[in-house]
Amino acid sequence: MISNKMLTLVQNSSVIRAMFEEGKRLAAIHGAENVYDFSLGNPSVEPPAEVKEAVVSIITEESASLVHGYMSNSGYEDVRDAIAVSINKRFGTGFTHENIVMTVGAAGGLNVILKTLLNAGDEVITFAPFFGEYRNYVNNFDGELVVVAPNTDTFQPNLEEFETRITAKTKAVIVNTPNNPTGVIYSEETIRELAQILEKKQKEFNTVIYLISDEPYRELVYDGVNVPYLTKYYRNTIVGYSYSKSLSLPGERIGYLVIPDEATDAKDMIAAANVANRILGFVNAPSLIQRVVAKCLDSEVDITVYNRNREVLYNRLKEYGYDCVKPEGAFYLFVKTLEADDKAFCAAAKKYNILIVPGSSFGCPGYCRIAYCVDHKTVEGALLGFQKLAKEYLA
Ligand code: PLP
Numbered sequence: 557m558i559s560n561k562m563l564t565l566v567q568n569s570s571v572i573r574a575m576f577e578e579g580k581r582l583a584a585i586h587g588a589e590n591v592y593d594f595s596l597g598n599p600s601v602e603p604p605a606e607v608k609e610a611v612v613s614i615i616t617e618e619s620a621s622l623v624h625g626y627m628s629n630s631g632y633e634d635v636r637d638a639i640a641v642s643i644n645k646r647f648g649t650g651f652t653h654e655n656i657v658m659t660v661g662a663a664g665g666l667n668v669i670l671k672t673l674l675n676a677g678d679e680v681i682t683f684a685p686f687f688g689e690y691r692n693y694v695n696n697f698d699g700e701l702v703v704v705a706p707n708t709d710t711f712q713p714n715l716e717e718f719e720t721r722i723t724a725k726t727k728a729v730i731v732n733t734p735n736n737p738t739g740v741i742y743s744e745e746t747i748r749e750l751a752q753i754l755e756k757k758q759k760e761f762n763t764v765i766y767l768i769s770d771e772p773y774r775e776l777v778y779d780g781v782n783v784p785y786l787t788k789y790y791r792n793t794i795v796g797y798s799y800s801k802s803l804s805l806p807g808e809r810i811g812y813l814v815i816p817d818e819a820t821d822a823k824d825m826i827a828a829a830n831v832a833n834r835i836l837g838f839v840n841a842p843s844l845i846q847r848v849v850a851k852c853l854d855s856e857v858d859i860t861v862y863n864r865n866r867e868v869l870y871n872r873l874k875e876y877g878y879d880c881v882k883p884e885g886a887f888y889l890f891v892k893t894l895e896a897d898d899k900a901f902c903a904a905a906k907k908y909n910i911l912i913v914p915g916s917s918f919g920c921p922g923y924c925r926i927a928y929c930v931d932h933k934t935v936e937g938a939l940l941g942f943q944k945l946a947k948e949y950l951a
Contacts, residue, residue, distance in 0.1 A: 592938035631658025685918035739883020908941025
């Protein structure tokens with residue numbers, strides 16, 4: 557009796573979640589310590605201590621009706637003000653609370669902005685490999701996701717193809733940097749070029765094309781690499797941010813959208829995003845955790861664990877004969893599978909109790925994703941299995 561649309565969605569439902577279930581099954585048989593589960597982007601590093609301190613101080617010191625009550629559908633004004641000030645300080649922008657809409661994580665934010673923008677049949681472009689849920693989010697509002705093929709040498713976006721895929725129906729482009737699943741950060745040169753193409757195509761078609769920057773991994777960066785702030789390069793940029801990874805709070809469901817004044821029809825978009833938050837059923841982002849993040853704007857998770865995992869996995873996998881681009885951010889490695897069928901390769905890895913996700917889940921078959929947001933002992937424990945797996949193919 558469920559709807560036809562949901563029937564298809566349930567059938568295609570996430571391979572990543574299925575892996576998670578498989579991990580639980582294998583742990584019951586072999587013991588959790590002998591299963592190397594690299595399937596989910598669930599942060600292994602604890603939230604910073606300031607998060608707990610903020611929770612305690614807010615619930616003991618602030619008025620209960622303020623903390624637990626309804627507020628504007630865009631979120632508490634003082635929280636949005638504090639976030640705007642923090643962004644301005646870091647990136648030299650000029651936002652106020654008016655430009656910030658608090659959301660239920662990045663997923664909530666993307667759904668809100670797509671609800672705000674899309675008419676049925678509008679096209680949204682993204683670059684493979686991409687976070688597979690984009691397809692569902694765009695489909696929620698009867699848009700068409702257009703996928704640009706990957707540039708597998710660097711995993712920077714393929715801008716030549718991008719230019720040819722923009723049409724009069726293109727309403728938005730979603731980019732994600734640092735990227736899930738590659739860990740690649742789009743260079744400033746790439747961003748400038750992408751912005752130039754968008755400007756040119758807006759003129760050519762006499763349309764407005766919004767650039768949606770989905771950036772839950774902004775703070776997870778290694779070796780001091782710069783992550784450009786995209787509103788500074790293209791005026792029709794909307795930023796979708798989340799604290800799921802940067803403060804290790806994925807279950808709390810908190811993030812925000814930035815809709816800059818200089819974006820075309822900004823006032824209407826802000827008003828519509830406010831309504832979208834309500835009518836999508838979020839109403840507003842969770843109240844307590846809004847107040848918490850406002851007190852933790854300068855806090856960071858300790859990414860040395862991820863960095864150590866990154867170095868060890870990258871170096872050892874290369875040594876065993878695997879091929880992959882060294883990630884500069886996020887907590888994923890995107891590795892070329894040693895047979896063309898990425899699903900078969902990930903199934904073969906299970907023999908060694910290693911759980912990894914096929915690249916086809918990210919629109920990029922022939923690769924697999926290793927989420928290294930795990931304890932270091934999981935990485936160490938899996939190395940022998942990765943080596944044996946490589947030997948099966950390369951011997
Ligand atoms: N966008 C990307 C690229 C992600 O990797 C994720 C989660 O893994 C999300 C969005 C959703 O994040 P959130 O938990 O903030 O909804």
